[in-house]
Amino acid sequence: MDAPENPTSESAEQPEPVATPAEAAPAEAAAAEIAAEAADVVEAAEAVEAAAEAAAEAIAEAAAELAPGPAPLDLDKLADQADRPDEAARDELRARLAGLAIPAAGLGRLEELAIWLAGTRGTAEPRPIERARVVVFAGDHGVAALGVSATAPEDAAAVTAARVKQIEDGGGAVGVLARLHGATVRVVDVNVGSPSGRIDHEDAATRAEIEEAFRAGMAIADAEADSGADVLIPAMVGVGGSTVASALSGVLTGKDAGAVTGRGSGIDDTAWMRKCAAVRDAMRRGRPVLGDQLELLTRIGGRDYAALTGFLLQAVVRRVPVLLDGVTTTACAMLVQRIAYRSPQWLLAGALSAEPAHKSAVDRLSLNPLIDGYAVRQAEGALGLLALPLVKAAAALAAELQTFGEAEIPEPVLRSRV
Structure with missing residues (x-):
């Protein structure tokens, strides 16, 4: 018998067969297993990615090393590279000065200065x-926290910054x-706002x-030499700078702390x-490394002292005459002397300050200060500038004074050459 063409409503509304709980359990278990496997895959991928990143970092660190x-x-x-001044130029100018139409040795130490300049310049002309140039290196010192200056410890950083700005604006004694005296001033911020360590401990x-600071100082000396500084x-x-200088000077001269420590800013x-x-405690830390100038600067100097020391050494290498300022620069000059024993031949000591370490340093360098007896404490370039007119006078007199022959004046028969 054929099926009816139009099924009854009862046959059309029959529901789909539903799986029993026993039949659904295997499907859910399979889905859970698939999900667990997917989580394992994700976790493994993340582990691989982390390992790759770690490997990349290790490779980068190794490459950097x-x-x-x-x-x-x-x-x-x-x-x-630190050579002697030109002795031939000295001899030539010495001979010319001996024939000037003035009393024998009439210029005194100014003749010595002129001869010194001839040697450092490499010419008797x-x-x-x-082009005199003052270069001021600026930095903060951690030892200032001990109250070793007339400035209150809590004000030390602000005072250094204010002094730097004053000098940059053309103020101060410098x-x-x-x-x-017709000089120009350059300020080099080495570590203002970033004090050095407290060198006593x-x-x-x-x-x-x-x-790094030593190299920076050398580069600055190169720049000044290239610009034609005379x-x-x-x-x-x-x-706190004079405290550091006293410690360095004490180690380098072998004197006790009390013999090299002065009143600085008027304490x-x-x-x-x-x-x-x-100073005593810093010297104890510095003595064991006296033979290593860079290590000495590391222990009881600082970045500003390193920069100034590098500057001095490179100025000597570049054959530029140097006029030292106060106790800080002479401390660095003693370090340079230990590096290059010929270096003091390129240096002049300006005005002698009242700091005992300053006198000890110029004695060790075998230098004779151009100005003595005024007990000036202000440094920061002022002590060097006070002596600059004498150096300029020596150069000008040697350049412009005539000999007896040039002036057509008969030379005295009994003239002494001494």
């Missing part, structure tokens, strides 16, 4: 000094004297920081005793 950085400073190699800086006057500004007896104690 293998990448060539700046070679360690070879002070012996730099010392070999005298010419005036037209600005007044620079304008008076910790290193002033890391060895890497010292070498005379360089290095200086330093920063609260009272109590502050002076604190300063002596800080």
Whole structure:
């Protein structure tokens, strides 16, 4: 019998068969298994990604270690480049000065200065000094926190920053004297706002920081030499600077802390005793590394001292005459002397300050200050600038004075050549 063409409503509304719980369990288990496997895959992918990132970081670190950085400073190699001044130029100018139409040795020490300039310039042809340049290195010192200065410890950083701005604006004693004597001033911010370590119980800086600052000072000397500077006057500004200089001077001269520690900015007896104690403790830390100038700067110097020392050494290498300022620059000059023993032949000592470490330093350098007896404490370039007119006078007199023959004046028969 054929099926009806139009099924009844009952047959059309029959529901789909529904799986029983027993039949659904295997499907759910399979789905759960698939989900677990997917989670395992995701977790494995994340682990692979993390491992790849770690490997990439390790490779980058290894590459950085293998990448060539700046070679360690070879002070012996730099010392070999520090030559003597030109002795032939000295002899030639000495002979000319002996024939000037003035009393024999009538210019006194000014003749010595002119002869010194001839040697450092490498020519007996005298010419005036037209481009004197003051370079002031600025930095903060952690030892200022001990109350070793007339400035309150909490104000040390602000005072250093204010002094730097004053000098940059043409103020201060260095600005007044620079304008008076026709010099220009450059300020180098080495570590203003970033004090060195407290040298009585910790290193002033890391060895890497010292070498970096030393190289920076050399580069500045190169720039000044390339610009045609006739005379360089290095200086330093920063609260606590004379304490660091005293410690360096004590180590380098072998004197006791009390013999090299002065009143600095005008401190009272109590502050002076604190300063002596800080210098004493710093000297104890510095003595074991006396033979390593960079390590000495690391322990009891600082980045500003390293920059100034590098500046002085490179000025000597570039054969530019240097007029030293106060106790800070002479401390650095003693370091340079230990690196290159010929270096003091390129240096002049300006005005002698009242700091005992300053006198000890110029004695060690075998220098004779051009100005003595005024007990000026203000440094920051002023002590060098006070002596600049004497150097300029020596150059001008040697350049412009005539000999007996040039002036057509008969030379005295009994003239002494002594």
